[in-house]
Amino acid sequence: MAATWRRERPATAPRSSRLRASGSRIQEAQPGLNIGCLRVQKWALDTQSAANYGALRTKHRITGNVRAGGGKLRSGFGRRSLATGMTAVAAVAAVACGGSPSTGNTSSTPTIGVVLTYNLPGFWGNYLKYESQYESQLGVKLVGPKVANVEANGNEAAQQIIDVKALIAQGVQALIINPADSAAIGPALDYAKSKNIPVVTVDVAPSQGSVYMIVRADNTAYGSKSCDYIASHASGPGTIAMVEGDLTSLNARDRASGCTSMISSKYPNFKVKSYETKDWGTDPAVQNATTALTAISDLRGIYVHWSVPEDGIIAAEKQKSKYSDVGASNHIILVGNDGSPHECDLIRSKTLDATIDQPADKYAYYAIFYAKEAIKGTKYSEGQKTDHNSTIVNVQGNQEDALAAPLVTLAGDNGSTQVTSTDLWCNNH
Secondary structure (H helix, E strand, O other): OOOOOOOEOEOOOOEOOOOOOOOOOOOOOOOOEEEOOEEEOOOOOOHHHHHHHEOOOEOOOOOOOOOOOOOOEOOOOEOOOOOOOHHHHHHHHHHHHOOOOOOOOOOOOOEEEEEEOOOOOOHHHHHHHHHHHHHHHOOOEEEEEEEHHHHOOOOHHHHHHHHHHHHHHOOOOEEEEOOOOOOOOHHHHHHHHHOOOOEEEEOOOOOOOOOOEEEEEOHHHHHHHHHHHHHHHOOOOEEEEEEOOOOOOHHHHHHHHHHHHHHHHHOOOEEEEEEOOHHHOHHHHHHHHHHHHHHOOOEEEEEEOOOOOHHHHHHHHHHOOOOOOOOOOOOOEEEEEEOOHHHHHHHHOOOOOEEEEOOHHHHHHHHHHHHHHHHHOOOOOOOOEEOOOOEEEEEOOEEEEEEOOOEEEOOOOOOOEEOOOOOOHHHOO
């Protein structure tokens, strides 16, 4: 039978300041009001998260079960939910059903453990905000997050195995994991499987072990789109410096492969010089870009696999008198990946040429959504289409909801998405 999802519409909310990632925690879910024979969902946004991040412009609600099959999936992401009058409705329902409101988590609330690698500002800081919000709206309790980079800097892969075992011992029913290392996460996944605990991985796909669902975008397309943009907009033939992430991550390997394959197949007058960055370190990434600025005489562009180093790269260009605004004849093109609010601001100011939108809001939403469905025992099949412009695909033996990730530019030309689009999470935070 076809899986059933339901589309929602965005609601607006004011922009607020950004959370300091250090020490951030996911709050426990606000429970629904259980009123006799009727359950009325209490929509709540953690006020601390709202103060730090600003409320998201979309409300989300699950309205039906998802079932197995080859039909189109409907998730319920994006529909406006009206909370006005819910208290009155609850009171009437309580009288009609002979029940009384109950506070606190009920035994029916799914409990999901969260194991992340980072809580850095930018993508992950915003991801945590969204995850906190959707915890309430999807009616689950999140335990964590365990943040391996904070717990054991430099030993994240081993720490994640410890964290997974600890959360399972606490009684979680499912896990959301952002693997620090695509292969090294294998033992943790094997342990979870032995305990019949389903796992959803978010942002990074595992190369070892089995999971219920992977939530991420097509990272090979990140690389191909980024380097295609640089080569097609460069002032002439030359070299593209690629500042890679940590190649123990399948994401970094996919992005690197996408870039080099695009250049070798389409742009014979360009070459790619690659610089790996261990642990996705910001300072080493900036140093790699600085080396490229010094050593490559025909440098036409820099492709950096993530957003955090961009400010440092721009500062290095200025320090070496190699900076010019986007559109200038001697401009060195700079393209990043993440689509963070700061990146969109840089694009608007003609400082950054382009980015790939990695939708932190959808990553958080669908990670929780699929973890909840895993607890229910819902089955999906390869090839199923979703209502959010993605398809369930196979990645190294596991199913993945391959979320759309468009190229974002100032003008929105040549098939890219204009930076002002309200479809981008950078404009909905």
